Amino acid sequence: MNKREVQASVKDERLVQKRRDQMIKGAVALFKQKGFHRTTTREIAKAAGFSIGTLYEYIRTKEDVLYLVCDSIYDHVSERLQQDLALKKGTLDSLKLGIANFFQVMDEMQAEVLVMYQEVKSLSKDALPYVLKKEMEMVGMFENLLSRCVENGELHLSEKQVEIIAHNIFVQGQMWGFRRWALRKLFTLEEYIELQTELLLSGIDVGVTRDSEISEK
Amino acid sequence: MNKREVQASVKDERLVQKRRDQMIKGAVALFKQKGFHRTTTREIAKAAGFSIGTLYEYIRTKEDVLYLVCDSIYDHVSERLQQDLALKKGTLDSLKLGIANFFQVMDEMQAEVLVMYQEVKSLSKDALPYVLKKEMEMVGMFENLLSRCVENGELHLSEKQVEIIAHNIFVQGQMWGFRRWALRKLFTLEEYIELQTELLLSGIDVGVTRDSEISEK
Amino acid sequence: MNKREVQASVKDERLVQKRRDQMIKGAVALFKQKGFHRTTTREIAKAAGFSIGTLYEYIRTKEDVLYLVCDSIYDHVSERLQQDLALKKGTLDSLKLGIANFFQVMDEMQAEVLVMYQEVKSLSKDALPYVLKKEMEMVGMFENLLSRCVENGELHLSEKQVEIIAHNIFVQGQMWGFRRWALRKLFTLEEYIELQTELLLSGIDVGVTRDSEISEK
Amino acid sequence: MNKREVQASVKDERLVQKRRDQMIKGAVALFKQKGFHRTTTREIAKAAGFSIGTLYEYIRTKEDVLYLVCDSIYDHVSERLQQDLALKKGTLDSLKLGIANFFQVMDEMQAEVLVMYQEVKSLSKDALPYVLKKEMEMVGMFENLLSRCVENGELHLSEKQVEIIAHNIFVQGQMWGFRRWALRKLFTLEEYIELQTELLLSGIDVGVTRDSEISEK
DNA sequence: AATGAATGAGCATTCATTCAT
DNA sequence: GATGAATGAATGCTCATTCAT
Numbered sequence: 001m002n003k004r005e006v007q008a009s010v011k012d013e014r015l016v017q018k019r020r021d022q023m024i025k026g027a028v029a030l031f032k033q034k035g036f037h038r039t040t041t042r043e044i045a046k047a048a049g050f051s052i053g054t055l056y057e058y059i060r061t062k063e064d065v066l067y068l069v070c071d072s073i074y075d076h077v078s079e080r081l082q083q084d085l086a087l088k089k090g091t092l093d094s095l096k097l098g099i100a101n102f103f104q105v106m107d108e109m110q111a112e113v114l115v116m117y118q119e120v121k122s123l124s125k126d127a128l129p130y131v132l133k134k135e136m137e138m139v140g141m142f143e144n145l146l147s148r149c150v151e152n153g154e155l156h157l158s159e160k161q162v163e164i165i166a167h168n169i170f171v172q173g174q175m176w177g178f179r180r181w182a183l184r185k186l187f188t189l190e191e192y193i194e195l196q197t198e199l200l201l202s203g204i205d206v207g208v209t210r211d212s213e214i215s216e217k
Numbered sequence: 218m219n220k221r222e223v224q225a226s227v228k229d230e231r232l233v234q235k236r237r238d239q240m241i242k243g244a245v246a247l248f249k250q251k252g253f254h255r256t257t258t259r260e261i262a263k264a265a266g267f268s269i270g271t272l273y274e275y276i277r278t279k280e281d282v283l284y285l286v287c288d289s290i291y292d293h294v295s296e297r298l299q300q301d302l303a304l305k306k307g308t309l310d311s312l313k314l315g316i317a318n319f320f321q322v323m324d325e326m327q328a329e330v331l332v333m334y335q336e337v338k339s340l341s342k343d344a345l346p347y348v349l350k351k352e353m354e355m356v357g358m359f360e361n362l363l364s365r366c367v368e369n370g371e372l373h374l375s376e377k378q379v380e381i382i383a384h385n386i387f388v389q390g391q392m393w394g395f396r397r398w399a400l401r402k403l404f405t406l407e408e409y410i411e412l413q414t415e416l417l418l419s420g421i422d423v424g425v426t427r428d429s430e431i432s433e434k
Numbered sequence: 435m436n437k438r439e440v441q442a443s444v445k446d447e448r449l450v451q452k453r454r455d456q457m458i459k460g461a462v463a464l465f466k467q468k469g470f471h472r473t474t475t476r477e478i479a480k481a482a483g484f485s486i487g488t489l490y491e492y493i494r495t496k497e498d499v500l501y502l503v504c505d506s507i508y509d510h511v512s513e514r515l516q517q518d519l520a521l522k523k524g525t526l527d528s529l530k531l532g533i534a535n536f537f538q539v540m541d542e543m544q545a546e547v548l549v550m551y552q553e554v555k556s557l558s559k560d561a562l563p564y565v566l567k568k569e570m571e572m573v574g575m576f577e578n579l580l581s582r583c584v585e586n587g588e589l590h591l592s593e594k595q596v597e598i599i600a601h602n603i604f605v606q607g608q609m610w611g612f613r614r615w616a617l618r619k620l621f622t623l624e625e626y627i628e629l630q631t632e633l634l635l636s637g638i639d640v641g642v643t644r645d646s647e648i649s650e651k
Numbered sequence: 652m653n654k655r656e657v658q659a660s661v662k663d664e665r666l667v668q669k670r671r672d673q674m675i676k677g678a679v680a681l682f683k684q685k686g687f688h689r690t691t692t693r694e695i696a697k698a699a700g701f702s703i704g705t706l707y708e709y710i711r712t713k714e715d716v717l718y719l720v721c722d723s724i725y726d727h728v729s730e731r732l733q734q735d736l737a738l739k740k741g742t743l744d745s746l747k748l749g750i751a752n753f754f755q756v757m758d759e760m761q762a763e764v765l766v767m768y769q770e771v772k773s774l775s776k777d778a779l780p781y782v783l784k785k786e787m788e789m790v791g792m793f794e795n796l797l798s799r800c801v802e803n804g805e806l807h808l809s810e811k812q813v814e815i816i817a818h819n820i821f822v823q824g825q826m827w828g829f830r831r832w833a834l835r836k837l838f839t840l841e842e843y844i845e846l847q848t849e850l851l852l853s854g855i856d857v858g859v860t861r862d863s864e865i866s867e868k
Numbered sequence: 869a870a871t872g873a874a875t876g877a878g879c880a881t882t883c884a885t886t887c888a889t
Numbered sequence: 890g891a892t893g894a895a896t897g898a899a900t901g902c903t904c905a906t907t908c909a910t
Contacts, residue, residue, distance in 0.1 A: 010890065035338060037254035041884060052885085053892045062884065121252060121335055136399065163403050164412045167396070168389065175388045182353060186380050195381050227873065258901060269902080270875050279901065444894065469772060471688035475880060486881080487896045496880065552772055555686060570833065597837050598846045601830070602823065609822045616787065620814050629815045661869070692905060703906085704871045713905065 006064045009057045019058045022048040024072050027065050032111045036066050036119040066119055067127045073112045074134040080105045081141060090148035092155070096197055098145050099169055103193045106177040113177040142166035165200070172196055221347045223281045226274045236275050239265040241289050244282050248332040253283055253339050283336055284344045290329040291351040297322045298358055307365035309372070313414055315362050316386055320410045323394040330394040359383035382417070389413055438564045440498045443491045453492050456482040458506050461499050466545045470500055470553040500553055501561045507546040508568040514539045515575055524582035526589070530631055532579050533603055537627045540611040547611040576600035599634070606630055657715045660708045670709045673699040675723050678716050683762045687717055687770040717770055718778045724763045725785040731756045732792060741799035743806070747848055749796050750820055754844045757828040764828040793817035816851070823847055 008016045026047025030039040041062050045055040059065055081102060106113055120131055143166040149155040150162065157165070176183060176192060183192060225233045243264025247256040258279050262272040276282055298319060323330055337348055360383040366372040367379065374382070393400060393409060400409060442450045460481025464473040475496050479489040493499055515536060540547055554565055577600040583589040584596065591599070610617060610626060617626060659667045677698025681690040692713050696706040710716055732753060757764055771782055794817040800806040801813065808816070827834060827843060834843060 012890090015890085037339075040882085051892050053887090053894095054890080056885070057890070118335055118338055122254075132398070139399075160404065160408070160412060161416070164409070164416065167392070167400065168385075168413075168416070171388060171392045171396070172385065175384070179384070179388070181349075182356075183384065187377070191377070192381070195377060196385075199378070199382065199385070229873085232873080257899085268875050270877095270904085271873075273902065274873070277902095446894085449894080471773075474878085485896050487883085487898095488894075490881065491894070494881095552769055555769055556688075566832070573833075594838070594842070594846060595850070598843070599850065601826070601834065602819075602847075602850070605822060605826045605830070606819065609818065613818070613822070615783075616790075617818065621811065625811070626815070629811060630819075633812070633816065633819070663869090666869085691903085702871050704873095704908090705869075707906070708869070 006068060007060050016058060019048070019050070019054070020068055022050070023055065023058065023065060024069050027069050028073075028112055028115060031066075031069065031115040031119060036115075036122050041065075063122070063124055063127065066123060067131075069112075070116050070120060070123070070127075070131050071134075073109065073116050074131070074138070076112075077105055077109060078134075078138065078141075081138070089145075090152040090154070092149060092201075095145050095149055095154075098142070099173075099197055099200070100193050102142075102169065102173045103176055103189065103196070106173040107180075107189050110177040110180060113174065117174065117178065139166050139170045142169050169200070221284070221344055223285060224277050233275060236265070236267070236271070237285055239267070240272065240275065240282060241286050244286050245329050245332055248283075248286065248336060249328045253332075253336040258282075280339070280341055280344070283339060284348075286329070287333050287337060287340070287344075287348050288351075290326065290333050291348070291355070293329075294322055294326065295351075295355065295358075298355070306362075307369040307371070309366060309418075312362050312366055312372075315359070316390075316414055316417075317410050319359075319386065319390045320393055320406065320413070323390040324397070324406050327394040327397060330391060334391065334395065356383050356387045359386050386417070438501070438561055440502060441494050450492060453482070453484070453488070454502055456484070457489065457492065457499060458503050461503050462546050462549055465500075465503065465549040465553060470549075470556050475499075497556070497558055497561070500557060501565070503546070504550050504554060504557070504561075504565050505568075507543065507550050508565070508572070510546075511539055511543065512568075512572065512575075515572070523579075524586040524588070526583060526635075529579050529583055529588075532576070533607075533631055533634070534627050536576075536603065536607045537610055537623065537630070540607040541614070541623050544611040544614060547608060551608065551612065573600050573604045576603050603634070657719060658711050667709060670699070670701070670705070671719055673701070674706065674709065674716060675720050678720050679724075679763055679766060682717075682720065682766040682770060687766075687773050692716075714773070714775055714778070717773060718782075720763075721767050721771060721774070721778075721782050722785075724760065724767050725782070725789070727763075728756055728760060729785075729789065729792075732789070740796075741803040741805070743800060743852075746796050746800055746805075749793070750824075750848055750851075751844050753793075753820065753824045754827055754840065754847070757824040758831075758840050761828040761831060764825065768825065768829065790817050790821045793820050820851070 010016055010019070023044065026049070027039070027044050030043055030047055033039075041055060042052050044062075044065055045052045048055065059068070081098070120128065123131060143162055146155065146157065146162045146165060150157050176189070187195065227233055227236075240261065243266070244256070244261050247260055247264055250256075258272060259269050261279075261282055262269045265272065276285070298315070337345065340348060360379055363372065363374065363379045363382060367374050393406070404412065444450055444453075457478065460483070461473070461478050464477055464481055467473075475489060476486050478496075478499055479486045482489065493502070515532070554562065557565060577596055580589065580591065580596045580599060584591050610623070621629065661667055661670070674695065677700070678690070678695050681694055681698055684690075692706060693703050695713075695716055696703045699706065710719070732749070771779065774782060794813055797806065797808065797813045797816060801808050827840070838846065
C-alpha cells in the first residue's frame with residue numbers, strides 16, 4: 001500500500017483502529033488549543049481516555065500522533081470531495097459545485113486544517129513527503145475538474161493556467177480556514193464562495209480595456 | 218508608539234539594535250531549519266555569535282526572539298512595498314507593479330515568511346494581536362492600490378470585491394513563499410507573476426459564456 | 435482538612451507517603467548541611483534515593499520540599515508532646531514533665547528544628563501562614579498546661595503571665611536546639627533542663643528580698 | 652586587630668568606608684525583604700547607588716556583603732549596649748536597665764537582627780566563627796552584669812545560673828525581634844520588658860509549694 | 869575609580885519513553 | 890492488553906563575577 005505504516009504493539013486491527021480514532025480525536029482538540037509542541041503525550045492519552053502506557057501500545061513516538069492526525073484529516077477531506085465530485089463531470093456547474101464544496105469542507109474542518117498547516121513541518125523527513133504528496137493529490141483533483149471542463153469546451157485554458165488555477169482554488173480554500181478571523185468580518189461563507197467563484201470565472205472588470213475592446217467591434 | 222517593546226537590560230540603543238539584528242538573522246536560519254520549538258536558546262545565541270548570557274541581556278524570554286523575528290519581517294516587507302508603491306498611483310500599471318514587487322519580496326524573504334506563518338501562533342496572547350494587526354495593514358496597502366484604480370475609473374469593483382481581491386493578492390503572494398516547493402516545478406517566479414496578474418485582470422476565458430456574449434451583440 | 439496539600443502526580447497514597455518520607459529524610463540532612471538555597475533538587479533526589487524525574491512526581495516545586503519538611507517536623511514534635519502530656523494533667527509534675535519532654539524532643543530533632551528556623555521565611559506567602567499557625571498551636575499547648583495548673587491552684591498566674599511563660603518555654607526549647615553549639619560547653623541537656631525548670635519555678639534568688647524574708651522569721 | 656578583613660581594590664580608606672556604608676544600608680533593606688539568597692548583587696549595587704562594577708571594587712564575593720552586614724549589625728548593637736551599661740554597675744537597677752535597653756535595641760533593629768539570624772549560616776566556614784564569637788561577647792556582657800550583682804550581694808547565683816540566665820536574657824531579647832509578629836498581639840514592648848524582668852527576678856508564684864513552705868514554719 | 873557588557877556554569881523543571889506488574 | 894511509576898536527557902533562564910574601556 002501507499003501508506004507509511006505506524007507500528008503498533010497490539011495485534012487486533014479492529015482495536016488498533018478504535019484506539020487510534022480516540023487518540024486522533026483527542027489530539028486534534030489539544031493541538032488546536034495549544035499546538036503540537038505544547039501538547040504532552042500524557043495529555044493526549046488522557047484526552048483519548050487511556051493511560052500513557054496504553055498510548056504507547058499504539059504508536060512508537062509522539063510524532064506518530066501528528067502523522068496520524070494529518071493523515072486522518074486528508075482522508076476526511078479527500079473523501080468528502082471525492083463524493084461530491086463524482087457526480088456531474090466536466091461541466092461548469094460541477095466545477096462551481098466542487099469549489100463550493102471544498103470551501104465548505106475547509107470551513108467545517110477549520111480546526112483540523114489549521115492544525116495541519118501549522119504543524120506539518122514538525123513531521124520528520126520521513127513522514128513529510130507522504131503528507132505533501134497527499135496535498136498534491138488534492139490540488140490534482142481540481143486540475144482534473146478543470147481539465148475536463150477544458151476538454152468539454154466549457155473553458156479555454158492553457159495547461160499552465162489549469163495548474164495555477166487549481167493551486168489558487170486550493171489556497172483560497174485554505175485561506176478561508178486560515179484567515180477566517182479576518183475574512184469573517186467582511187463576508188459570510190456563502191458570500192465568500194460566491195465572490196471567489198465569480199472572480200475566478202469572470203475576472204476583474206477592467207473598465208478601460210473592455211470599453212476599447214467593445215468599441216473596436 | 219505602537220510597538221510592543223521587548224525589554225533589554227543593556228541601555229545602549231545602538232548596541233541593542235546591532236545585537237538584535239545578529240540574533241534575528243541567526244534565529245531565522247534556525248527556525249527555518251527546525252522550527253521555533255525545536256530551536257534552543259543556546260543555538261540562537263551561538264548562531265548570533267554570542268553566549269546565552271548575552272542573549273538574555275537583550276530579551277526576556279525565548280518568545281521575544283520570535284516576536285522580534287516577526288516584527289522585523291513585517292517591517293522589511295512593509296518598507297519594501299511602501300517604497301515601490303509610492304510612485305505612480307491609481308493606474309493599472311502601478312497595481313501590476315505593486316503585485317509584482319510583492320511577489321518578488323515574498324520570494325526573497327521566503328525563509329522569513331515561511332517561519333512567520335508557521336510560528337505566529339506560538340506567540341503569546343500578548344504579542345499575537347500586534348502581529349495580526351501588521352498583517353491587516355499589509356492587506357490594507359493592496360486595498361488602497363485597488364481603490365485608487367477604481368477612483369480613477371481604471372477598474373470597476375464593488376467595495377467587497379476590492380476587499381476580497383486584496384486578500385487574494387496577499388495570499389497568493391504568501392502562497393509563492395509557502396508552496397514554492399510545489400510551484401517551482403511548474404513556473405519560474407516571472408511566469409507565476411505574469412500568470413497571476415493576467416488571471417486577476419482578465420479572468421478565466423469562459424468559452425461558452427463569451428461566445429454567447431459576443432453573439433448577443 | 436486544614437492542610438495545604440502538596441500535589442503529587444502519583445496516585446497511590448501509600449507510595450506517596452513512602453517516597454515523601456525518603457525525600458524529607460534526605461532533604462533535612464542536606465538542608466542542615468548547606469541550607470535550603472544551596473541544596474539542589476538533584477541532590478535532594480539523590481539523597482532520597484531516586485531520580486529528579488521521580489522527585490517531581492511527588493512535588494510541584496522545590497519549595498514544596500521545604501514545606502513538607504517543616505510540616506513533618508511539626509507533626510513529629512506535636513505528636514511527641516501530645517503523647518506525653520496526655521497523662522497527668524494540671525499538676526506541677528505534669529508541667530515539669532512537659533517541659534523536660536519538649537527540651538528532649540528539641541534535642542533529638544535538633545537538625546530538623548535548626549533547618550526549620552533558618553528556612554521558614556523562604557516559604558512562599560502561601561505556605562508561611564500555615565507553618566506559623568502550627569507554631570502558635572505548639573505555644574498553645576504550653577499555655578494549656580499552665581492554665582490547668584492555675585485552675586488547680588498549683589500556680590498563681592495572670593493571663594498575661596501564662597502567655598509570656600508559654601512563649602519563654604517554647605523559645606528556651608528552641609534555644610537548646612539552636613544554640614546547642616554554645617550551651618553544650620556549659621551544660622549537659624539534663625543540667626539545662628533542670629536549671630531552666632528551677633529558674634522558671636523559683637525565679638532568681640534576689641538577695642535583698644530574701645533578706646526581708648529571713649528577717650520575717 | 653580582631654577583624655576578618657574584607658579586601659577592597661580601592662585604596663582610599665575613607666571612600667571604602669563610605670561605599671561600604673551605602674552598600675550595607677541597601678543590602679539590609681533588600682535582605683530584609685527577600686533574604687540573602689534571593690537578593691542579587693545587581694540589586695545590591697543599585698540599592699547602594701552604584702554599578703556592579705563598582706560594587707566589586709569594594710568586595711571580593713557576594714558573601715562579603717553578608718559578612719559586612721552582620722559585622723555592622725553587631726557593632727551597632729554592641730555600641731548601644733556598652734554606652735548604656737557603662738553607667739551604674741553591679742546594682743539590680745543597672746541590670747534592669749541593661750535588659751530594658753537590650754530589648755529596646757532588639758526592637759529598633761528588628762529588621763537587621765532578623766536578617767542576621769536567618770542568614771548567618773550562609774556565611775562560609777571562614778566567616779562564621781568570627782560572627783559567632785561576636786555573639787558570645789554579647790552574652791558575655793550580660794554575664795558580666797550579673798556577676799557584678801552577685802559580687803555586690805544583690806543576687807545569689809551559682810556560676811552556672813549566671814551563664815544560663817545570661818543566655819536566657821539574650822534569647823528573650825532576640826525572641827522579641829524574631830517573634831514580634833506573635834508577641835505584639837499580646838504585649839506592648841514596655842509590657843514585655845516589665846513582665847520578663849519581673850519573671851526573671853521573682854520567678855513564678857508557685858502556690859502549693861509556697862503554702863507548704865509556709866505551713867512548715 | 870567607575871562602568872556595564874559579556875560570560876558560562878549552574879539550576880529548576882519538563883516530558884517522551886520504558887518496563888515491571 | 891493495560892497501567893502508571895520511574896527515568897534522565899534536555900531546556901529555558903539566572904546571576905556571580907570579570908574585564909576592557
